[in-house]
Amino acid sequence: MTPPALLVERLAYAYPDGHQALFGVDLRVEQGERVAVLGPNGAGKTTLVLHLNGVLTGQGKVEVTGLPVNKQNMKEVRRRVGIVFQDPDDQLFMPTVRDDVAFGPANFGLRGPELDARVTRALDDVGMAEHADRSPLHLSGGQRRRVALATVLACDPDVLVLDEPSANLEPRARRELAEVLLGLGRTTVMVTHDLPYALQLCPRSVLVDGGVVVADGPTRELLADGDLLARHRLELPFGFRLD
Numbered sequence: 001m002t003p004p005a006l007l008v009e010r011l012a013y014a015y016p017d018g019h020q021a022l023f024g025v026d027l028r029v030e031q032g033e034r035v036a037v038l039g040p041n042g043a044g045k046t047t048l049v050l051h052l053n054g055v056l057t058g059q060g061k062v063e064v065t066g067l068p069v070n071k072q073n074m075k076e077v078r079r080r081v082g083i084v085f086q087d088p089d090d091q092l093f094m095p096t097v098r099d100d101v102a103f104g105p106a107n108f109g110l111r112g113p114e115l116d117a118r119v120t121r122a123l124d125d126v127g128m129a130e131h132a133d134r135s136p137l138h139l140s141g142g143q144r145r146r147v148a149l150a151t152v153l154a155c156d157p158d159v160l161v162l163d164e165p166s167a168n169l170e171p172r173a174r175r176e177l178a179e180v181l182l183g184l185g186r187t188t189v190m191v192t193h194d195l196p197y198a199l200q201l202c203p204r205s206v207l208v209d210g211g212v213v214v215a216d217g218p219t220r221e222l223l224a225d226g227d228l229l230a231r232h233r234l235e236l237p238f239g240f241r242l243d
């Protein structure tokens with residue numbers, strides 16, 4: 001039997017200052033699914049996704065394609081789950097785009113032509129091949145976002161996790177990123193406040209509030225439930241229609 005891409009059971013987490021952010025989250029994502037994680041500010045969304053590759057470790061169970069997320073498995077877990085952080089500057093620190101994209105796969109042992117091919121492919125996937133020799137510092141915000149995605153894709157993760165991928169993108173860059181993501185055909189978990197983006201990209205959504213999952217179902221159904229959205233401080237953009 002194929003294991004789920006992600007399995008989270010009864011996950012609870014308190015930050016070192018004692019603030020309890022997760023109170024027992026259950027989530028199962030099958031391979032190939034694209035799932036949006038929705039919820040108001042402070043709901044626990046980022047805390048949840050930081051458990052998916054062991055940046056944080058709480059109580060309960062987290063498995064990635066059948067592999068428990070724990071200290072011993074961390075290297076393989078990080079290969080299987082790639083997180084694209086909200087701020088690309090957290091991910092880009094090398095002199096050139098190419099070096100940044102090569103960093104991850106080189107760390108996983110790739111060398112020579114194999115490494116070059118991986119880097120070229122990841123940059124092609126995000127439409128940034130022509131910028132390979134530029135400094136990430138000299139790129140626009142949208143371009144940096146794409147390179148950050150390429151740094152993760154270059155590691156060929158089984159599961160792609162995106163934290164607010166459309167934040168601060170101009171409409172065209174937002175649309176182009178959507179096209180890139182739809183073309184990848186990879187298991188994807190996407191934290192977002194951009195409800196139309198969730199609808200466009202993710203057939204399923206999970207609504208997190210107060211550190212628990214309060215709804216889980218087809219994105220269209222969740223977004224059509226005005227009472228549910230209002231109870232959890234979510235709003236569709238003015239004039240947006242769910243046809």
Ligand SMILES: Nc1ncnc2c1ncn2[C@@H]1O[C@H](COP(=O)(O)OP(=O)(O)OP(=O)(O)O)[C@@H](O)[C@H]1O
Pocket residue numbers: 015016017019020021039040041042043044045046047048
């Ligand atoms: N480093 C930290 N130390 C203590 N508490 C934290 C820390 N980071 C987050 N929290 C708290 O944990 C809770 C969940 O935060 P989290 O960042 O996961 O929310 P979120 O749903 O991603 O919110 P947003 O939509 O605002 O990004 C919040 O109450 C937040 O204040």
